[in-house]
Amino acid sequence: MISGKRRWMKFFLVICLLPIYSASAQLTIEITGGVEAAQPIAIVPFGAAEGGIPPVDMAAIIGADLARTGHFRPMPTRDMLDMPTTREEVDFRDWSLLGMNNLVIGRIEPDPTGYRVSFSLFDVFRGTELAGSSLVSTKSGMRQTAHRIADDIYEKLTGQPGVAATRIAYITSTGSGDNLTVTLRVADADGYNPQTIVSSAEPLMSPAWSPDGRRLAYVSFENKRAAIYIQELSSGRRELVAGHPGINGSPAFSPDGTRLAMTLSKDGNPDIYSLNLLSRELTRLTDHYAIDTEPSWSPDGQSIIFTSDRGGSPQIYRMAATGGAAERISREGNYNGRASYAPDGRSIVMVTRVNGAFRIGVLDPARGVTRLLSRGDLDESPSFAPNGAMVIYAAIHGGRGVLETASVEGGGSQRLTQDSGQVREPAWSPLRR
Structure with a gap:
């Protein structure tokens, strides 16, 4: 009989087997696939008044943000016939002949706080303005302003919130x-502006965002045993929330941010518990001789899915958020784990084993059918983008740990790497508020 602790470690051996190299701080993104029917769009270099020359190329950042979604194909600047910066300078016939569906122009003016950035999005064939706004930005905030513009454009053209x-x-x-x-690091979605939240000589695992994006829960082995902390990103203040004997792992915030689900073995085998972050009341949700781990909340907060080997192999189960009877919802394959819901609650992303390889799959719980998103041999730790359009996960490429994204609809993909070293266990933040 394999002990509960050894079986737990077997579940997560895939994480611990990654080789270790030196690493650099900046993530580099390589687009590895796009949607075949990606929309052509022209983002003209933004004009700048005297004193308004920005520290970054706004149009290039916006174009890269849209290209990474896989749904847009920005026009190379070298192919543009002219570079208008105002509505009066636009000749829609030229852009139509170049095959552009949409056109973005912009202008940057000096402002007492830094810069004022204005942009307009046009429908080339109708010759109409679809969206536009004026944003004030500091010098250091110009990349974030470009991301916000990209998200405005993405939402206007697709109907979904952007995640740049x-x-x-x-x-x-x-x-x-x-x-x-x-x-443990946090970076912009395009890999820029990395910030180290925690540095340790011992393992760190399982970062999880709070719903407001202001805190991270994670597992640290800094005292030679697992413990769960919650840390505020703005102040760096952190709090120990679970340091029981045995396993303290897999933290997951409830959608309202008032509770933290986790895996504890303090009472025997690993089971799912819920901690009320206000009262500090700890509630045991499962009580089974098998391993119950990796909890994740449904978007409405009414249920929790988790991984359990109670049926003989790791599979995904669902129970009420208050505990009680659990039903198995993964039916295909002999290994399914590390599951979490899409933001709309209609699908679940998870790690599934196919012919000995660990892949990322999307499960339709209503039909019990899984569709594969990745093609690696050791893909793990999937996390939905907050608009549900993409999934980020950890993979092995060239013998090193990297991050990859895949479009849920298929086609769009990218790889995030460092010059050297290992990157793993990604978690996508909520939409910024």
Whole structure:
């Protein structure tokens, strides 16, 4: 009989087997696939008044943001016949002959706080303005302003919120043995502006965002045993919320941010618990001889899905958020784990084993059918983008841990790498408020 602790470790051996190298701070994004019917769009370099020359290329950032979604194909600047910056300078016939569906122009003016950035989005064939606004930005905030403009354009053209202005949390590892350094970092969704939240000589695991995007829960082994912390990003203040004997793992915030689901083994086998973050009342939700782990809340907060081997192999189960009877919802394959809901609650992303390889799949719980998103051998830790259009996950490429994204609809994909070192366990932030 395999002990509960050994079986738990077997569940997560895939994480611990990643080799370790030195790492750099900046993530680099490579677009590896696009949607075949991507819409052509022209984003003209923004005009700048005297004193309004920005520290970044706004049009290039907006174009890159839209290209990474897989749904847009920005026109190379070198192919543009002219570069208008005002409505009066636009000749829609030229852009129509170039095959553009949409056109974006903009202008940057000096402002007492830094810059004022104005943009307009046009329908080329109708010759009408679809969207436009004027935003004030500091010098250091210009990249974020460009992301916000990209999100406005994306939402206007697709009907879905954009995610260029969101962030990702992830774990990096450098060195080995006594020189091991593990960090929890947060970066913009395009890999820029990385910030180290925690640095440790011991493992860090399982970052999870609070619903307001202001805090991260994570597992740290800094005292030679697992403990769960919650840390405020703005102040750096953190709090120990679970340091029981045995396993403290897999934290997950409830949609209203008042509770934290987690896996604890303090009473025997690993089970699912819920901690009320206001009263500090801890409630045991499962009580089974099997391993119950990796809890994740439904978007309405009424149920929790989790991984359990109670049926003989790791599978996804669902129960009420208050605990009680659990039903198995994954039916295909002999390994399914690390599941979480799409923002609309209609599908579930998870790790599934196919012919010995660990892939990322999207499960339709109503039909019990899984559709594969990834093609690697050791893909893990999937996380939905907050608009549900993409999934980010950890993979192995060239012998190193990298992050990859895949479009849920298929086609669009990208890879986020460092010059060296390991990147793993990504978590996509909520939409910025």
